[in-house]
Ligand SMILES: Nc1ncnc2c1ncn2[C@@H]1O[C@H](COP(=O)(O)OP(=O)(O)OP(=O)(O)O)[C@@H](O)[C@H]1O
């Protein structure tokens with residue numbers, strides 16, 4: 001039997017996505033969703049988190065750029081009402097903004113503790129870039145990123161990190177340090193802006209290397225061009 005076949009996978013349940021990655025995200029791995037502004041990093045991560053919680057998993061969603069209230073409202077507009085899931089203890093929002101000023105290591109420990117307390121199987125950190133911005137030097141950023149990776153891996157928590165790229169920006173060391181990289185990009189034809197998705201890498205997975213179109217509504221999906 002192929003090693004990949006025995007890997008435990010967390011289904012994203014996003015239409016069109018699991019088939020591109022042998023059934024889902026490898027459990028216990030650290031996955032990066034990178035992209036420019038407004039490419040759908042939050043929408044994609046939130047859909048995966050919502051779907052997992054609806055399917056019975058306990059999810060922790062750490063938000064830095066949007067407050068918990070703002071995130072709840074935006075998700076509801078997307079048809080993802082997380083409030084009932086929060087009441088059931090299946091979906092916990094941690095507002096990282098509230099932890100501002102704390103040591104970076106404290107932030108990560110808080111998230112790991114919150115995930116353990118809620119018996120979480122999926123942690124989303126939206127975004128890791130916001131956390132890294134608190135570092136003063138490139139060296140500090142790399143060291144912090146390495147410690148985030150090592151501590152999450154040691155706990156076996158399946159994690160989705162989002163990373164913000166400046167327009168036209170390239171993925172930095174975050175891409176080397178994580179187990180998978182999914183890239184979301186805006187592009188234009190003559191009349192409109194569109195969004196595409198590609199898996200750049202996914203360790204242990206025979207994944208698609210094709211660009212897919214991102215469909216934002218009425219149901220979030222990825223589909224073949
Ligand atoms: N309620 C909605 N209905 C339709 N489309 C929406 C809705 N909410 C968001 N979108 C679309 O999804 C896009 C991506 O939003 P999202 O917030 O996920 O991007 P992001 O990559 O997380 O951006 P940022 O870099 O600001 O964090 C928006 O620019 C918009 O086009």
Ligand SMILES: [Mg+2]
Nearest residue numbers: 041042043065
């Ligand atoms: Mg976002």
